[in-house]
Amino acid sequence: MTGRSLFSVEAIHSAPDEDTVADFRAKVRAAGQEWTGKGPDDLVELLSQAAAGDPRLAAIVRAGGGLLHDFLDGYRQKATADVSRDLAGDLADGHPLPADIVEGLTPRYLIAVVRLAEPGRQMAALRAAAGEDALLTHRDGNVVLFVPAAGPRDGEEWVTRLTRCLGGKGWLATAERDRARLVDGLGEACHVLRLVVAGLRPSGAYTISDVLVEYAVTLNEEVRTDLAAMIRPLRAHKVLWETLTAFVDSDYSKNKTARSLFIHRSTLDYRLRRIECVTGWDPNSGRGAQTLTAAMIAEALDSPPQGRTSGNP
Structure with missing residues (x-):
């Protein structure tokens, strides 16, 4: 393929006859049996060979190849936009994500589920404390944060920062998981938060180690x-x-x-x-x-x- 732009209408003005088209379609089917699915450029090149030097068919292939490129570009942009609207929500719900999005995620996260006592006053401070790399969404009236964590000490530092935002009002439940097990970690943190609130615990940060007996019993x-x-x-x-x-x-x-x-x-x-x-x-x-x-x-x-x-x- 020499370029992605569409050829002029004049280049394909003269339509090939029915026999030529039928022969070309047969060659296209044969090409489909050989194609390894590497990408649009390879497909267009293979179809151009099937055109066997017919300038009219070659023009159709090139024009169609340009349209294919534009269509796939639009589809990829839409998919990326859909994912980026609420990546944290997709992670929380366990929705499948494109491979390039998954590869861009941090290997490990601190998962924080926060019950704010005064959302209007505390939310801005919580966002600032979580940092730009944190992913945020909401579930069941709680704030859910996925904060990149390189190691245990890193997670502890984040918990300290986030807890300060509570100002003695509200609760924070955390867990740490690799990116492949975020749903499991979120489930644990959510259950810990429910136990903490139901158990009349004071404001602060909690993990499963703080409610082991209650966790085991209520499951x-x-x-x-x-x-x-x-x-x-x-x-x-x-x-x-x-x-x-x-x-x-x-x-x-x-x-x-x-x-x-x-x-x-x-x-x-x-x-x-x-x-x-x-x-x-x-x-x-x-x-x-x-x-x-x-x-x-x-x-x-x-x-x-x-x-x-x-x-x-």
Whole structure:
């Protein structure tokens, strides 16, 4: 092929006769059996040979080759534009990407799922902290970030930067994965965030290591259902539910719990005994406190979101 521009109309004004066209089409089919699919230029060259020196057929081949080039250029530009509109979203959903896009991705990423308490004020700071190379999208009301990470220490530095943007209000759950396992990492980070919010954890950054027991328990649907059913009757006792919530939020410290509820220690002890009567588990024991906490998380996961936005839920 000598050029990509279309030839003039005069060059193909005289149409070849039917027999010539039929013979040319047969040669084209034969050429198709030989073509290795290397690219448009090679295809046009092969078809030009099939034209066997007929200037009219050669002009048609060259004109068609130019059109083929233009069509494929447009298609590639569209594909690239479609991908670039929300590359982070495509990665989050596991959509297949063109090979050239995949090759341009960083080998490893820090995956951060962020629940902002004040999106209007925190979003700009979060974007700036993530940097220009970070990919950003949204899922289920949360911000999802894919931040290039060269190694563990690099990931730790990014977590520190992103956590500062929370300003003590909101939660950040992270995981690290190679680019081929980003969907898996996102699923882990999303579940960690749900557990953190449901578990009344304070604002900050969390990973799966911070919620290992809750993570293992709540992944089993049958266990999660049983735990939620066990704790649900406590919902009918508003004061007892608020007391258990404050007890968990205070890390099982009776003094902190009593102060946060503005009640006497003896009143708190009475309420904790009532919680045991309703649920069958003693919040004063380590095993009972852990079970009740897991049950509250399971119940929260099975319930509609309550719109929690405070720094200390």
